[in-house]
Amino acid sequence: MEEYSFANSSALDFPVNVRIGSLEGQYEPPSFSTLLRRPDLRHVGSNTSPNSDLYVTAQLWAGSKPLTVPVQTAYRSFKIGRTWNEWLELPIKISTLPLSSQLAITVWDLSPTGGKGAHGHAIPFGGTTISLFDKDSTLQKGRQKCRLYRHEAADGFSSTTTPAIPSAQRNRGGNGFRNGNSASPEGEELERLEKLFKKHEMGEIPRVDWLDKLVFTAVEKQRQLVETSARVSSKATRKLSTPRPEVESNDANSGEDGKEEERYTLLIDFPRFDFPIVYTDHEYAPPTISSQAHHAPPTGNVTLKPPPEVQLGPGINGTGNGVSDDDENSPPLIRIYDPEVGAKDNPAESKHRRLVRSHRTGVLDRDLKPNAKIRDELNTIVSYGPTQELNAEEKDLVWKFRHHLTRDKRALTKFVKSVAWHDQSEARQAVQLLPKWTEIDVDDALELLGPTFDNAAVRAYAVDRLRESDDDELLLYLLQLVQALKFEKISPELQNDSTQDSSLARFLISRATRNLMLGNFLHWYLMVECDDRSPDQVKEHRKLFAKVEFDFMTELMKIPEGAERRKTLLRQGELITVLSKISKEIRFSREDRPRKLQRLKKYLADPKNELTSFDPPLPLPLDPSISIVGCHPEESLVFKSSLYPLLIHFKTPDGKKYPIIFKTGDDLRQDQLVIQIISLMDRLLRKENLDLKLSPYRILATSANAGVVQFVPSMSLAAASAKYKGSILAYLRANNPDTTADLGVRPSTMDIYVKSCAGYCVITYLLGVGDRHLDNLLLAPSGHFFHADFGYILGRDPKPFAPQMKLCKEMVEGMGSSTSPHYAAFKSYCFTAYTTLRKSSNLILNLFSLMVDANIPDIKVEPERVVEKVRERFHLEMSEEEAMRHFEGLIVDSVGSIFPVVIDTIHNMMQGLRA
Known part of the structure; x- marks a missing residue:
């Protein structure tokens, strides 16, 4: 078709x-x-x-x-x-x-x-x-x-x-007009041409100007001949007929001399x-189907409900709607809704599944061993990624050899997918088998906490695996674990002590109570979700997070230092509230930037705001390991941007400064997610003894439209290129000179620059970071290269023909050139990092699967394709050698692409006009 x-x-x-x-x-x-x-x-x-x-x-x-x-x-x-x-x-x-x-x-x-x-x-x-x-x-x-x-x-x-x-x-x-008794061949041809004219007018027939003019002229002549012939024929007919005088006398607007011919x-x-x-037409939802089967007929004095009335829709019970359209006497076609159609399994397939999974063979299954062919099939199934669905035959095969697979930790998630959880006997066997399984990895535990697994025993087993993770590792997954609370069975009512029924909620509250860092970020992650009142945030989810926050505070008060920690969190909230108020007033004031800066310094120095000194020292919400005792109002700054972010320098007890950027009017949760994934990837690379000198700065969203960003002293590639006449190498040489070294740059600095360029090229490609230009590519004096502003991820980009990876000529020039040994080392680091992260693809994909319901802009565009978009960038179907060749092609395409150069030039021109 x-x-x-x-x-x-x-x-x-x-x-x-x-x-x-x-x-x-x-x-x-x-x-x-x-x-x-x-x-x-x-x-x-x-x-x-x-x-x-x-x-x-x-x-x-x-x-x-x-x-x-x-x-x-x-x-x-x-x-x-x-x-x-x-x-x-x-x-x-x-x-x-x-x-x-x-x-x-x-x-x-x-x-x-x-x-x-x-x-x-x-x-x-x-x-x-x-x-x-x-x-x-x-x-x-x-x-x-x-x-x-x-x-x-x-x-x-x-x-x-x-x-x-x-x-x-x-x-x-x-489509033409003619009387039924004047069907001449010329008239039929004219009707056919009128149909073609309509298609021509609608664009269904291609236009040929010189031929169309000839056709239009010929058809118009034919039309005039047909109309003349029709008028002559009608007049002749009228002369032969006898008019009825009563009709003439009753029609006040008709005449007797041919007015009816108009x-x-x-x-x-x-x-x-x-x-x-x-x-x-509007389709109404089918009636709900009861899952309770009525096995015995009612007995005793029971009032039965009347049978449902069947309503026949328009055109169903009328004549001419029977089996045969030609037979007007055929019976009407009546459609009646059958609730069993499509709601129950195919009886044959259900019988086959029950035979394959017969519980009578459970004892024999324990000693069942697969042969070589079946073992290869099981290995193929176990190697499937988290997004791969199992068909009925694969599920039956996994269930049959479930006892044999308990030795393979990768097979647990496939086994859980194979269980028919609606079958109580089968579900009971599956739960009894979980403790006998080899200990699974963290990535599989995170998959079991996803939206597709709702069995409480399975989720509790996954939480038990997470208990073995240390606090630093758990902090890397905390953002996703908070989102996984949406898939738990927690009642949002405060009076109901339902978090005791959620193993994940109990686990998070318990660990956050014992660790200051975990408790700080759990508190702020929950508060942001409670603050989100956008239409995309479900009201029940806000109540759920509020319930978990309430239980966390209640549990916190049970430990000796709990009252002091709760007071600290309240003081952090007061600090963020004051900063938000100041930021909004400066942002909406109709003043130029110098006057906004004066207003900021005045607000920070005002004793009413209590920002110049904190007693006792306050752990910074962005980084609780840093305590602050006040701020330096005279060193504050208002950035040149549409949202006018604020730069504030806080004082630490040892006399150092900790600069932060506070911004309102922007949802930083997407940037927060990207920085979290970069930190995770940095940890994964370090585990493989590959330190790419990544420097993911800290970001904390404090509400749905405000947040704090760590300020890293650096210079954008656009500014460095303008200051040093288009040479990034000159920037590195000016900040880290070494006349004896290659290219005049200190070797350790060049090593940091090359490694960080490779790391961020690989990571931003995997995350599909878009809108890359020279203003959001930053370079620190120490040689650390990093990206900022992650407003577009997962392949989205506002610019046309954007490359999949950002590697501009300025970055290559900083390494010497494309023929220098530093550039060869850069490509080698890229290949190693890409192949290393591919080995941990399941962990990264499972983290994104837990974020599908998060109210993050580029995720809620296509939430059902989020994991697939990331998986496509890993190219898991390729071998390691093919993946390296693929990434080498990305490097070549990115360096040789002309469109990013044009886009960067236009962007610089627009920035100059804005300045």
């Missing part, structure tokens, strides 16, 4: 529109004898001038009832022909239209004396009725030719007397769409 694209009418949430085009037809003025006999016709507008003023009304009908009030065209004075070219909007949306909708269009003439069907001084010039949906239930679109019935107002009845296409003509499928066509236009619009 060919691909067919269409849209549903229920998706069009905008009003019905129709354009009234022009009126075409032949005008025959009444004879003088008629005017003498009928003086009331002398003042009718259309009889006084062939271009008299007319107006048009349109009204929507369905089921012989009006759906809207009539809408009317504006006044227009006609000089040559009657052409309105005016769009009318009806007060009803397309999504609510019934299938039988018809548009009744009436052209009104002016008559001071009134007449048949008169509304005040207006009488019908003619009317027509057109269906909005054709015989295929498709919405009409484009140009439409409607036959106008003279002296009749359009009616919208189901059996209308003013159809735009007469019934005899509709049966033949034509034939008019009204041209209208419906909106055009790229796809056909197929009618769809």
Whole structure:
């Protein structure tokens, strides 16, 4: 079958529109004898001038009832022909239209004396009725030719007397207008050409200008011949027939000299769409299906509910809707909802599964050993990534050899996926087998805490594995573990002690109570989620996090130093509140930047804000290992940015300074996630003795639109390139000179620069970081290269033709050149880092799977594809050698790409204009 694209009418949430085009037809003025006999016709507008003023009304009908009030065209004075070219909007949306909708269009003439069907001084010039949906239930679109019935107002009845296409003509499928008894070969050919003209107008037939002109001229001549032949034939027929005088006397607007020969066509236009619009009705959700089976019939004096009433929808119980469309006497087709269809398993498959997993063979399964072929199949299944689903045969195979697989720690997640948890006996066997399994790794434990695993015993087993992690390792996963609370069965009501039923909540509260660092970040992660009142944050989730925070504070008060720690967290909250207030006032003040800076220093030095000194020292929320005793108001700064971030230098007890950036109006949770993943990857690389000198600065979101960022003294590549005449190497040489070393730069500094460039190139590629330009690529005097501003991740980028990895010529020039040994070492570090991180891909993918419900901009765009986007960058289907060649191709493409150079140039020009 060919691909067919269409849209549903229920998706069009905008009003019905129709354009009234022009009126075409032949005008025959009444004879003088008629005017003498009928003086009331002398003042009718259309009889006084062939271009008299007319107006048009349109009204929507369905089921012989009006759906809207009539809408009317504006006044227009006609000089040559009657052409309105005016769009009318009806007060009803397309999504609510019934299938039988018809548009009744009436052209009104002016008559001071009134007449048949008169509304005040207006009488019908003619009317027509057109269906909005054709015989295929498709919405009409484009140009439409409607036959106008003279002296009749359009009616919208189901059996209308003013159809735009007469019934005899509709049966033949034509679009032209002719009487049923005048079907000449020339007329049929003209109808066929009119169909082709409509396709040509809709763009379905390619345009050829010189050929189109010839065809249009020939068809117009053919049309004139057909119309002339029809008029002659009609006059001859009229002369042979005997007119009925009673009809003439009753029709006040008809004459006796051929006025019935007037034939008019009204041209209208419906909106055009790229796809056909197929009618769809509102679908109600099926009734809920009870999971409780009724095995025994009711006994005793029990009142039974009446059987459900079956309602027949439109067109089901009517005639002509039977099995055969040709047989009008065939019985009606009745559709009844069966709740068992699609809700229960296939009986044959269910029987097969029960036989394969028969509990009577449970004892025999313990000693069952796979042969070589089955062992290879099991190894293939066990090697699947966390996103790979198992089919029915694979699940049965894993279940059959479950006892053999207990020796393989990688097989546990596949075994959990293979269990039919709705089967109580099978679920009981699976839970009993969990403690016998070889201890799993952390990445598998995180997978078991994901949204697809809801069994409490399985989640508790995963938490038990996490208990063996030290506090530093747990801190790397804490952000995801807080999000995993959404998948726990926790009641949000404060009165309910439901966190005792959640092993994950109890574990986090217990570890955070014992460790200051964990408790600090758990508190702020929970507070941010409680503060998020955006539509994307579910109300129940806010209550859930508030419940966990309440229980954490309650548990904190049970330890000796708990009251002091709780007071510390409250003081941190007061500090963030004051900074947020100051930041908002400076941000929204209508002053230039120097005056904003003066205002900031004044606020920081104001004794009412209590920011110049803290007693006792306060652990910094961004880094609780750092205690602060006040700030330096005179060294503060307001950055040149649309949100005007604040740079504040805090004092430490040993006299040092700790600079931070405080920002409001921006959600920093996405940047916080990226920095957390970079820190995790740095730890994974160090485990493999690969220190790439990464320097992930700290970020802490303090609310849904504010946060704190660690300030690292550095210079952007754009600024360094401008200051040192386009040479990053000159920047390194100026800050770390060594005349005896290669390139005049201290070897340790060059080593740091090369390694950090390689590390960030690999990591930003894996995370799909976008919007990379020279202003968010930073370089510290020590040679540490790093990225900032992670507003676009997972492959999103606001710039066209952006490379998958950012490696600009300025970075390569800092290594000497593309032919220097430092550049060769850079590529070697890239290959090693990429292959090393591929080995830990399951851990990184599971961390992202726990974030699918997080209210993070680039995740909520396509939450169902988040893990897949990251997995694609690992290219796990490649061997290690193929992966290295792939990454080498990325390096070549990034260095040789011309589009990033153009984009960086345009960005620098815009920044210069903004400055």
